[in-house]
């Protein structure tokens with residue numbers, strides 16, 4: 366019986382080598398990125414249909430004259446949310462939860478409506494205009510089915526990306542966090558314990574989530590929160606419009622239809 | 623409202639804009655046709671027929687536009703059938719899923735009412751149509767219209783809810799979009815009927831009532847635009863900033879000029895009668911354009 370799996374990404378160990386990106390592209394046969402300089406060593410730019418791993422280079426200016434720029438690196442990926450916004454909105458049931466508790470887009474079912482793209486709060490999903498479908502990290506579903514580690518975690522030379530059973534990963538993260546706190550890194554925190562019911566790809570960060578383009582815990586809300594208020598507003602408007610119609614259209618001493 | 627998300631734009635553009643526009647007018651026209659039938663006089667029957675006659679062809683454009691927008695157009699039916707199990711696919715909390723069924727059901731209502739209106743108006747002298755036309759006035763016909771009008775309200779409004787049920791800045795930061803699209807769809811539908819009744823003596827007798835109704839719908843729309851902007855809070859700069867203000871100007875012209883025309887007819891007497899409904903329709907389109915495009919910019 367397959368068990369829930371997880372990625373624990375420790376950003377304090379990431380050196381920005383992008384081995385994970387390359388391994389992901391190779392294994393999944395993803396197309397190259399266009400050769401252009403984007404003004405940063407982070408040449409990948411963002412996650413999309415052709416980049417399922419993205420080593421984010423967060424550049425921040427510091428007060429120190431010798432080190433005016435500080436980098437925080439984070440290998441970003443689909444979070445395989447326990448309560449996934451993309452899966453919630455997908456009208457075709459193309460997005461499913463696998464036996465490993467990961468989130469998977471079935472390419473033969475997706476019809477390319479792109480609703481999931483507007484829903485994912487992490488900007489993970491991209492539209493592939495060649496296939497006409499939405500694409501993202503599969504958690505190397507084919508490798509998991511064959512008892513192999515995902516390509517990115519296999520390639521990571523610093524163990525920044527750790528892979529294993531979800532419970533084990535959460536344990537490892539808690540131990541690492543305690544060590545860093547003991548060493549005085551009070552700003553270290555885990556992102557992904559609570560957000561969206563717990564992320565299957567979660568992170569150890571050294572700054573607030575927004576610095577890494579991750580929504581804060583309070584902002585981690587599902588699209589369905591807007592269903593009832595949205596329809597309720599429409600119903601009230603419909604009633605007001607009907608009353609307006611009654612006033613405007615009513616017979617004034619005219620014959621009945 | 624919590625809302626700092628890092629969402630990518632879905633790339634919904636012209637097909638979706640036109641779809642939202644036609645869905646609003648089609649649903650709105652059905653609702654107006656029903657209200658005229660329920661509450662209007664015998665003389666309003668012609669305008670009501672016109673409303674039903676435009677509702678169906680405009681609705682027909684909707685699935686075409688939606689299908690063209692898909693990355694895999696031949697899989698449009700995946701919205702209705704779960705490919706894995708073969709059973710109908712329905713997700714109550716996914717507005718696209720609910721909307722797909724809504725379109726199908728509304729298609730049935732608007733098709734039947736289209737035929738009934740054609741029959742009643744004697745535009746096609748087929749016996750079956752004449753029979754359908756006679757049923758329009760019966761209690762059964764009215765019950766059918768009322769149910770169809772409820773679905774029509776849904777078709778004109780759910781597109782706004784669809785945008786809100788996301789994590790896209792602007793769209794997901796407000797509850798007003800479904801309500802706003804409904805009010806502006808009704809206003810656009812009234813304007814379309816006015817435009818088409820021009821030069822048709824039978825339907826033009828209802829023009830005064832339609833203008834009055836349009837005035838109310840526009841006031842409702844303006845209130846909802848204000849609520850929309852207020853509920854956006856800090857994100858409001860995204861829809862008002864840059865060149866978007868030009869589209870808002872078009873929205874304002876499309877709402878304020880008709881109000882002035884109806885309250886102070888003397889001021890705009892020189893204008894040909896088609897100008898005001900055309901301005902309303904351009905405003906309805908601009909409203910949807912600014913909401914769809916500014917959030918994704």
Ligand code: SF4
Nearest residue numbers: 443444445446451485
């Ligand atoms: S990160 Fe985005 S794409 Fe991945 S499961 Fe969560 S909502 Fe879906």
Ligand code: SF4
Nearest residue numbers: 455475476478479481
């Ligand atoms: S684009 Fe595909 S995966 Fe995304 S919501 Fe639409 S059908 Fe589902």
